[in-house]
Amino acid sequence: GGVRTPQASSPRFGSSKRGNMVSCGAAKVAVLGAAGGIGQPLSMLVKMLPSVTELSLYDIQGTPGVAADLSHCNTACKVKGYVGDEELAACLEGCDLVIIPAGVPRKPGMTRDDLFNINAGIVKGLAEKCAEICPNAILNIISNPVNSTVPICNEVYKAAGVTGASRRILGVTTLDIVRSNTFLAEECGVDVDEVDVPVIGGHAGITILPLLSQMRPKVSLDPNRIEELTVRIQNAGTEVVEAKAGAGSATLSMAYAAARFAESCLRGLQGDKVYECAYLESNLVDGVGYFASKVQLGPNGCEEIFEVGEVTEFEQAGIDALVPELQKSIAKGEEFAKK
Numbered sequence: 001g002g003v004r005t006p007q008a009s010s011p012r013f014g015s016s017k018r019g020n021m022v023s024c025g026a027a028k029v030a031v032l033g034a035a036g037g038i039g040q041p042l043s044m045l046v047k048m049l050p051s052v053t054e055l056s057l058y059d060i061q062g063t064p065g066v067a068a069d070l071s072h073c074n075t076a077c078k079v080k081g082y083v084g085d086e087e088l089a090a091c092l093e094g095c096d097l098v099i100i101p102a103g104v105p106r107k108p109g110m111t112r113d114d115l116f117n118i119n120a121g122i123v124k125g126l127a128e129k130c131a132e133i134c135p136n137a138i139l140n141i142i143s144n145p146v147n148s149t150v151p152i153c154n155e156v157y158k159a160a161g162v163t164g165a166s167r168r169i170l171g172v173t174t175l176d177i178v179r180s181n182t183f184l185a186e187e188c189g190v191d192v193d194e195v196d197v198p199v200i201g202g203h204a205g206i207t208i209l210p211l212l213s214q215m216r217p218k219v220s221l222d223p224n225r226i227e228e229l230t231v232r233i234q235n236a237g238t239e240v241v242e243a244k245a246g247a248g249s250a251t252l253s254m255a256y257a258a259a260r261f262a263e264s265c266l267r268g269l270q271g272d273k274v275y276e277c278a279y280l281e282s283n284l285v286d287g288v289g290y291f292a293s294k295v296q297l298g299p300n301g302c303e304e305i306f307e308v309g310e311v312t313e314f315e316q317a318g319i320d321a322l323v324p325e326l327q328k329s330i331a332k333g334e335e336f337a338k339k
């Protein structure tokens, strides 16, 4: 697939493909948590992006090895490893985009919220450094629970006096869209490259709400199947956690999804209009200050947040059910950040 340029009147929010392999920028990207299950394949995919000229890999362990390994790949991008707190500032210096997959993943039986106690502190610490060293960089937050870690980052930036950052602090929900596109292409027997399913709400359980009524191409699905597919998309992460049986959660599909989202952010920085879904601060939906939405990316991160649009009764019931759940996760993150 080549580059698909969505028309402004009818953007595709979940099907951007890899760029055209022509370097049209000179971006510095950092991956924090780069030695992990997501961090390693993600760093490799980012090293393959022509617009990235510098890649900084940070972790509390292992990055000298990962960086040495990746540095032998013959792409133009220079890779450097940083390890430990005292090297974090140098890693972040001059970054255009910072991708954060640092933290522990789920084991069978765990919800994403069960990760809060460990990951909230990790993300808070990393966000404090980003706010200080590269306050204008775009952040891509992967560490779970995303529904809470994105509010934590926003609170950290506000406390640091960085204003207007909420459009640059983006929770990565791309894997939900990637999964939806894959499952619906299989279900409907259509070319996966043609499928585009927007996913809104949040990134945990029932807060993940695929809008199958807005799927492209237009297909007609039985209401029972719509419900089953919605539940499968909401639990798809758990499918992987169970299949890995204690060895972690999605890493390869997540790295794929995060690399696609990062590339979209970089294309936006270079002036392209790019359409994706992401979880960010907004007042789009009554009662919640954060919502995963259809967005247009550009030089300032998210340039535009799109209305939810027309939904079915089933989808509206999904929104009504997810709002209180999202409220709790947001409040938990905000309270933690203020402590």
Ligand code: NAI
Pocket (backbone or CB within 6 Å): 032, 033, 034, 035, 036, 037, 038, 039, 058, 059, 060, 061, 101, 102, 103, 104, 105, 106, 115, 119, 122, 125, 126, 141, 142, 143, 144, 145, 146, 172, 173, 174, 175, 176, 203, 248, 249, 250, 251, 254
């Ligand atoms: P992992 O345990 O394999 O890797 C995490 C890495 O973070 C490790 O290398 C660890 O040393 C590092 N780390 C820990 N504390 C750190 C700190 N203070 N600074 C820098 N690095 C630190 O875990 P995995 O599988 O890579 O998952 C990472 C996170 O991504 C988890 O929170 C997981 O829940 C989340 N995730 C999010 C998804 C999404 O759709 N947004 C999908 C899948 C996972």
